[in-house]
Amino acid sequence: MKELVEKIRKIFSDEKLELLIGYTKGTLPLRSTPGLIESADEADKLIFDFTCCNNLAKYLVDEKKRSGNTHRIGIIAKGCDARAVVQLVMEGQFERENVVIIGVPCKGVIDPSKLRKKLNGKEIIKFKVNRDKITLFGKNFELELNKNELFSDSCLSCRYPNAVQYDYFIGEPSEPLGVRDEYASVDEFEQKLPEKRWTYFEKEYSRCIRCYACRNACPMCYCEECFVDRSTPQWIGKGNDLSDTIIFHIVRVLHTAGRCVDCGACAAACPLNIDIRMLGKRIEKEVIERFGFTPGLDFETEPAMATFKENDKEEFIM
Amino acid sequence: MKTKDFEPKIMTFLCNWCSYAGADLAGVSRLQYPTNTRVIRVPCSGRIDPLFILKCLQDGYDGVLISGCHPGDCHYISGNYVARRRFAILKTALEFMGIEPGRVQFSWVSAGEGEKFSQVISKVTEAVKVLGPMRKLVKAANSLVG
Amino acid sequence: MDTLKLQKGNLENFLQKLGEEFAVFAPVMSDGIVSFLELRPGQKSVLDFPRTHKPPKDIFYPQTEVMLRYGRDGLQSTEYKGKPIVLFGVRPCDAKSFILLERVFIEPKYKDPYWVARRNKTLIFSLACNDPLPSCFCNWLDGGPFNKTGSDIFITDIDDDYLFEPISEDGERFLSGVDILKEATEKDIKKAKNAKERAESSMEKPPKLDSLKSSLDTLWDETLWDEISLRCLGCAVCTYSCPTCYCFDIQDESRRGKGVRIRLWDSCMFPLFTKEGSGHNPRPLQKHRLRQRFMHKFNYFVEKQGEFGCVGCGRCVSLCPVNIDIRSFITSVIQTAQGRGDT
Numbered sequence: 096m097k098e099l100v101e102k103i104r105k106i107f108s109d110e111k112l113e114l115l116i117g118y119t120k121g122t123l124p125l126r127s128t129p130g131l132i133e134s135a136d137e138a139d140k141l142i143f144d145f146t147c148c149n150n151l152a153k154y155l156v157d158e159k160k161r162s163g164n165t166h167r168i169g170i171i172a173k174g175c176d177a178r179a180v181v182q183l184v185m186e187g188q189f190e191r192e193n194v195v196i197i198g199v200p201c202k203g204v205i206d207p208s209k210l211r212k213k214l215n216g217k218e219i220i221k222f223k224v225n226r227d228k229i230t231l232f233g234k235n236f237e238l239e240l241n242k243n244e245l246f247s248d249s250c251l252s253c254r255y256p257n258a259v260q261y262d263y264f265i266g267e268p269s270e271p272l273g274v275r276d277e278y279a280s281v282d283e284f285e286q287k288l289p290e291k292r293w294t295y296f297e298k299e300y301s302r303c304i305r306c307y308a309c310r311n312a313c314p315m316c317y318c319e320e321c322f323v324d325r326s327t328p329q330w331i332g333k334g335n336d337l338s339d340t341i342i343f344h345i346v347r348v349l350h351t352a353g354r355c356v357d358c359g360a361c362a363a364a365c366p367l368n369i370d371i372r373m374l375g376k377r378i379e380k381e382v383i384e385r386f387g388f389t390p391g392l393d394f395e396t397e398p399a400m401a402t403f404k405e406n407d408k409e410e411f412i413m
Numbered sequence: 414m415k416t417k418d419f420e421p422k423i424m425t426f427l428c429n430w431c432s433y434a435g436a437d438l439a440g441v442s443r444l445q446y447p448t449n450t451r452v453i454r455v456p457c458s459g460r461i462d463p464l465f466i467l468k469c470l471q472d473g474y475d476g477v478l479i480s481g482c483h484p485g486d487c488h489y490i491s492g493n494y495v496a497r498r499r500f501a502i503l504k505t506a507l508e509f510m511g512i513e514p515g516r517v518q519f520s521w522v523s524a525g526e527g528e529k530f531s532q533v534i535s536k537v538t539e540a541v542k543v544l545g546p547m548r549k550l551v552k553a554a555n556s557l558v559g
Numbered sequence: 560m561d562t563l564k565l566q567k568g569n570l571e572n573f574l575q576k577l578g579e580e581f582a583v584f585a586p587v588m589s590d591g592i593v594s595f596l597e598l599r600p601g602q603k604s605v606l607d608f609p610r611t612h613k614p615p616k617d618i619f620y621p622q623t624e625v626m627l628r629y630g631r632d633g634l635q636s637t638e639y640k641g642k643p644i645v646l647f648g649v650r651p652c653d654a655k656s657f658i659l660l661e662r663v664f665i666e667p668k669y670k671d672p673y674w675v676a677r678r679n680k681t682l683i684f685s686l687a688c689n690d691p692l693p694s695c696f697c698n699w700l701d702g703g704p705f706n707k708t709g710s711d712i713f714i715t716d717i718d719d720d721y722l723f724e725p726i727s728e729d730g731e732r733f734l735s736g737v738d739i740l741k742e743a744t745e746k747d748i749k750k751a752k753n754a755k756e757r758a759e760s761s762m763e764k765p766p767k768l769d770s771l772k773s774s775l776d777t778l779w780d781e782t783l784w785d786e787i788s789l790r791c792l793g794c795a796v797c798t799y800s801c802p803t804c805y806c807f808d809i810q811d812e813s814r815r816g817k818g819v820r821i822r823l824w825d826s827c828m829f830p831l832f833t834k835e836g837s838g839h840n841p842r843p844l845q846k847h848r849l850r851q852r853f854m855h856k857f858n859y860f861v862e863k864q865g866e867f868g869c870v871g872c873g874r875c876v877s878l879c880p881v882n883i884d885i886r887s888f889i890t891s892v893i894q895t896a897q898g899r900g901d902t
Contacts, residue, residue, distance in 0.1 A: 122884040216608045218692045293511030308794035334623030334823040338552040364880035381505040403494035413520035
């Protein structure tokens, strides 16, 4: 952590940053909170570890909305955060030269909703890490788990744990966890009968309370006005009617198609442990197979849904 | 309801520059095709937001057809190419979720293809008829309006 | 009337019996989420679950509620006409939340018919918290793991039995008619007292909040709002998981000649919440919206109703996706005001 703080302090003054987006210690065990610091002196508050699950690229767009496109902002970036930054630059959300990407090696981050599931309503007061194991201590219980059991599903099959594009990189690049095959769960799910698949989605989305935490945690959801909030005309009902909710989730995934960097921030933000990732992952796979595009890897390739090829496959068109 | 008694309601979005004229041609050529479709004329297949399609299904249409210009023929140069990518993704999403692929269909019909237009409508109507009434995603089925 | 007890083994029988007369709502696990649902025959309630994922407010105030139906044949009212309701196993913080919500829904001048129709037919059995969670802070806000505010009957878990203590007249009347309950012994009552002491002492000592309201009076423009709101995602996790948030929107949904008027939860975290028809928004930034939430709970509500609009259940603390902790906010408000010598 000391190396991180020292280097950030230097970058802050070298690059003449006006703001740095990183992580600071949270108020609960195994939680961090985004930290937006405005001077190099505050750098010692910064941390980076396996509790840093939020995608910070989200705050770049917020900050631009707040103070225009002229600020010079630094961002601490895991592989997924950096990819989101690249994709946002490609979408013209801000200028490349106004953002300083500071890559950090990611070894997987804890998904708070998985942690809640494991604890079954209880809460912890401290934890101890021993290599791959983590022991959780509550008021009158103790639970030993494999760290992988708490890591976000996105991390378990992540291909880009280190920033692909960056201005600085602090630390030694880490290896992908490689615990799961990237599309195994999608492929397996696809083997089920259509009725079963529909029932699954209905069951998952029926828990949705339309709090929009998934949308708001997502770095790619930056519309001034989301289609669900539009009132002239009002496209979908705002109550928790199931069909309205399902349409919200489908359209959210369609809007992030070819842009989603699978950081898992949506799933981690969901207070009701809804499987938000499944549909998005299937779309990600389609975008790769059909258009050969993976978002956020470089500053040259045109994003898949903003371009076309004359010979794109069209087997589904009569 | 038995399939043979079921008359589906199908929403069709037709591009003003091609398929809409194709439908006109089918009409003046006195070609026969089923009457299950309702037409909305749009300036380009690229105008279709996937939300329109979902909205139709939610409002109780049993099928949706989108028809635009053949590749290379777009009045706006590339609207149909962009739409094609979008539709590919929508189709994948719906099928993955377990919604019958036949519900939402796409075609390229030019202004000169009156014959093709009537065939497309017949095919789509037949396919949706076999699928029966739309039940998934329909708001009336489980909604407050009831 | 004395305290009664029920053997744990008889709980299901007891609830089953209750179900004949009442719609019984109890914490139920469904798809990994625990919330208050109407118990179906044979369904198990999870009373040992520390804090339900969702607050029980939706029983009286559903997220989406039909206020009326209309069609060509006129209007139909949709008031609750079902069985009387038993709310079983509500934690003390949530039981207290009903008292706060009632200051809004049943204030002397305006009574909300939808709330009243259900609430007036409801008996609340609250269940003491033997093991408050680390994120619980009910003891900051005049509550506690054994606080009886808002209960008709207060239940304590004492290992092999549940103690039932009547609190309200309704509770007393109900308990006198149940023969499956036995009288509690002095030993049982001692056990409950010990549990209470254990639970209360297991919670951290609360800070003094006497100056919180007046501190907020002076902090309207303070930079502390920036500091917190910069992190805030602007989602409604905190408001929708809050037992005392009550803001709503009203919408009409109609098609083919009939329709409904619905009332649905809304959240002050959303930009649309205050956006006016002209397009002007008096709370354009997240900073303004977050300030509204905190001010409402700890300043305006106190001014109007005489107490804090928060029961310290801790749901927002544990669920906030970016770990904005309302407890740190409270302490920093007090510190900021003290630092400036305002209070």
